[in-house]
Amino acid sequence: xxxxxxxxxxxxxxxxxxxxxxxxxxxxxxxxxxxxxxxxxxxxxxxxxxxxxxxxxxxxxxxxxxxxxxxxxxxxxxxxxxxxxxxxxxxxxxxxxxxxxxxxxxxxxxxxxxxxxxxxxxxxxxxxxxxxxxxxxxxxxxxxxxxxxxxxxxxxxxxxxxxxxxxxxxxxxxxxxxxxxxxxxxxxxxxxxxxxxxxxxxxxxxxxxxxxxxxxxxxxxxxxxxxxxxxxxxxxxxxxxxxxxxxxxxxxxxxxxxxxxxxxxxxxxxxxxxxxxxxxxxxxxxxxxxxxxxxxxxxxxxxxxxxxxxxxxxxxxxxxxxxxxxxxxxxxxxxxxxxxxxxxxxxxxxxxxxxxxxxxxxxxxxxxxxxxxxxxxxxxxxxxxxxxxxxxxxxxxxxxxxxxxxxxxxxxxxxxxxxxxxxxxxxxxxxxxxxxxxxxxxxxxxxxxxxxxxxxxxxxxxxxxxxxxxxxxxxxxxxxxxxxxxxxxxxxxxxxxxxxxxxxxxxxxxxxxxxxxxxxxxxxxxxxxxxxxxxxxxxxxxxxxxxxxxxxxxxxxxxxxxxxxxxxxxxxxxxxxxxxxxxxxxxxxxxxxxxxxxxxxxxxxxxxxxxxxxxxxxxxxxxxxxxxxxxxxxxxxxxxx
Ligand code: HEM
Ligand SMILES: [Cu+2]
Numbered sequence: 194x195x196x197x198x199x200x201x202x203x204x205x206x207x208x209x210x211x212x213x214x215x216x217x218x219x220x221x222x223x224x225x226x227x228x229x230x231x232x233x234x235x236x237x238x239x240x241x242x243x244x245x246x247x248x249x250x251x252x253x254x255x256x257x258x259x260x261x262x263x264x265x266x267x268x269x270x271x272x273x274x275x276x277x278x279x280x281x282x283x284x285x286x287x288x289x290x291x292x293x294x295x296x297x298x299x300x301x302x303x304x305x306x307x308x309x310x311x312x313x314x315x316x317x318x319x320x321x322x323x324x325x326x327x328x329x330x331x332x333x334x335x336x337x338x339x340x341x342x343x344x345x346x347x348x349x350x351x352x353x354x355x356x357x358x359x360x361x362x363x364x365x366x367x368x369x370x371x372x373x374x375x376x377x378x379x380x381x382x383x384x385x386x387x388x389x390x391x392x393x394x395x396x397x398x399x400x401x402x403x404x405x406x407x408x409x410x411x412x413x414x415x416x417x418x419x420x421x422x423x424x425x426x427x428x429x430x431x432x433x434x435x436x437x438x439x440x441x442x443x444x445x446x447x448x449x450x451x452x453x454x455x456x457x458x459x460x461x462x463x464x465x466x467x468x469x470x471x472x473x474x475x476x477x478x479x480x481x482x483x484x485x486x487x488x489x490x491x492x493x494x495x496x497x498x499x500x501x502x503x504x505x506x507x508x509x510x511x512x513x514x515x516x517x518x519x520x521x522x523x524x525x526x527x528x529x530x531x532x533x534x535x536x537x538x539x540x541x542x543x544x545x546x547x548x549x550x551x552x553x554x555x556x557x558x559x560x561x562x563x564x565x566x567x568x569x570x571x572x573x574x575x576x577x578x579x580x581x582x583x584x585x586x587x588x589x590x591x592x593x594x595x596x597x598x599x600x601x602x603x604x605x606x607x608x609x610x611x612x613x614x615x616x617x618x619x620x621x622x623x624x625x626x627x628x629x630x631x632x633x634x635x636x637x638x639x640x641x642x643x644x645x646x647x648x649x650x651x652x653x654x655x656x657x658x659x660x661x662x663x664x665x666x667x668x669x670x671x672x673x674x675x676x677x678x679x680x681x682x683x684x685x686x687x688x689x690x691x692x693x694x695x696x697x698x699x700x701x702x703x704x705x706x707x708x709x710x711x712x713x714x715x716x717x718x719x720x721x722x723x724x725x726x727x728x729x730x731x732x733x734x735x736x737x738x739x740x741x742x743x744x745x746x747x748x749x750x751x752x753x754x755x756x757x758x759x760x761x762x763x764x765x766x767x768x769x770x771x772x773x774x775x776x777x778x779x780x781x782x783x784x785x786x787x788x789x790x791x792x793x794x795x796x797x798x799x800x801x802x803x804x805x806x807x808x809x810x811x812x813x814x815x816x817x818x819x820x821x822x823x824x825x826x827x828x829x830x831x832x833x834x
Pocket of ligand 1: 250253254256257277278280281282284285289342343344345591595598599602603641655656657677680
């Protein structure tokens with residue numbers, strides 16, 4: 194049953210034609226470069242982040258091939274440094290966060306019953322900046338100038354004396370550039386979720402995925418400035434002779450670590466939280482019931498986002514900070530497992546009380562729970578300072594955080610990919626291929642990373658390009674390497690599956706799984722305007738609620754069709770009472786131009802072409818002025834409450 198493409202009493206054929214005329218874009222190069230449609234931007238984020246994942250994964254395969262045998266000579270030490278640094282940096286900054294932003298961009302407006310994000314042009318800008326910053330960083334690798342001091346870039350190893358060349362300038366400038374994208378995306382999510390929810394979607398009816406995205410966006414807004422400050426100071430120290438991190442001139446080395454981890458620990462949750470939101474979105478469709486304990490899960494999400502700011506020192510237990518502070522941060526790190534546990538128990542209860550439909554998205558959710566819980570155990574072990582002292586900078590840590598990051602982010606993302614593929618592409622995926630991909634990925638993951646706990650405990654340090662032939666290290670390292678190829682095969686099959694879906698998949702109905710959130714009440718793929726009639730929401734599960742169909746079908750009020758322009762509805766923040774209709778922007782090339790001017794500026798800074806940097810700064814200012822010039826406002830369309 195499609196509630197969207199057939200005209201009904203509330204929305205006539207004429208309305209549909211006008212909606213299409215306002216929102217549709219005829220395919221052309223210009224349209225492609227200037228679109229502000231959240232669905233297209235969301236898809237681009239997913240594809241681009243996926244591409245960076247493949248590059249970072251290939252770097253990992255080279256590392257694993259090098260480490261498969263002792264004293265192997267495949268890569269030189271300097272190359273190895275760049276490989277693990279680009280791998281970690283790209284996985285965290287260019288894959289995990291943008292991938293989740295991709296899901297958020299595609300889904301948040303659909304889930305809350307809106308026609309677009311609150312700031313569609315800012316959204317397009319965020320994508321272009323992400324693409325350019327990603328290319329900016331990856332382009333350094335073929336020149337042998339890629340970041341080479343790990344994803345956390347500690348000084349003094351990153352300073353000018355110890356690390357000449359462009360490596361750490363690429364790191365500092367690349368992350369500053371990228372931060373512009375992440376920040377604008379986060380602000381957009383916050384305003385969208387607060388102001389554009391469908392009438393009736395009061396805070397206690399907001400889907401858990403949207404809660405997770407909003408909490409994440411708040412964490413980004415508060416955490417990212419610390420990283421930006423760190424990188425700005427690093428660049429100034431390296432290029433312009435300041436001494437923020439130089440103790441011989443009154444600077445402080447630990448300042449880098451504090452600022453980095455004030456950002457870095459919340460960042461773990463910035464990566465994992467929306468992924469957990471995906472789990473809460475996927476489960477209802479495959480258990481045939483809502484997630485148990487909605488209010489508790491929301492409280493868990495909110496409290497994690499706050500507590501995560503209070504535990505950063507647990508990444509610094511091996512520094513000489515005062516013992517008392519260790520006790521405090523050790524306790525806080527233990528406490529944060531409680532809200533995480535609440536969510537896990539809510540999902541387990543949902544699965545126990547529901548009727549399981551064992552399709553591929555649910556398989557990935559189960560894979561996630563198994564892997565993530567194991568990663569959580571080892572994490573709790575680090576909260577004990579004495580244990581941490583023994584294992585820091587060994588492969589035990591590498592094992593732990595891959596269990597958390599792959600378990601907590603990649604498994605849920607793959608669940609999300611298969612779950613929403615019919616909605617995004619309008620076609621069904623091949624179940625058999627998908628199952629093979631799951632089993633290869635799951636087996637490969639554990640074969641690769643479980644042995645790392647062992648050789649980590651046997652003392653093998655991380656970030657070494659090779660090692661002597663020591664019993665217990667060599668054998669297990671070979672196992673890890675074989676596992677990483679299985680894992681890569683799983684990723685390859687996923688890509689094959691997506692291509693197969695696009696080429697050969699059967700056409701998907703609007704709601705193939707029986708999902709509960711509003712995106713399933715739109716066509717697959719959704720019309721450019723998302724909803725012919727903006728829905729009115731009466732419960733937490735609007736698609737399961739017959740009253741939603743009534744309020745978008747025959748007899749729906751005409752003031753929620755809004756076909757007189759690119760329009761959507763504004764509602765109040767808490768109880769989502771209808772306020773008024775707002776005009777949404779047309780497509781435009783300005784976001785691309787602004788991002789391009791920034792790319793020129795950052796490249797000029799990197800290569801020390803300072804006059805060009807000044808020109809780029811002027812271009813940025815000019816583009817901003819044109820962009821922000823007050824438009825002539827169209828008359829506002831009045832709507833009743
Ligand atoms: C897809 C399979 C993956 C493989 C085979 C893999 C392999 C590796 C290896 C071998 C290292 C250790 C380098 C060293 O210490 O010498 C490493 C480091 C790292 N990996 Fe992965 N990884 C994978 C996926 C991921 C994902 C999905 C993420 C994050 C979302 C990630 C984040 C990191 C980080 C942050 C580091 C630390 C880099 C540093 O030491 O600064 N990895 N990985
Ligand atoms: Cu942490």
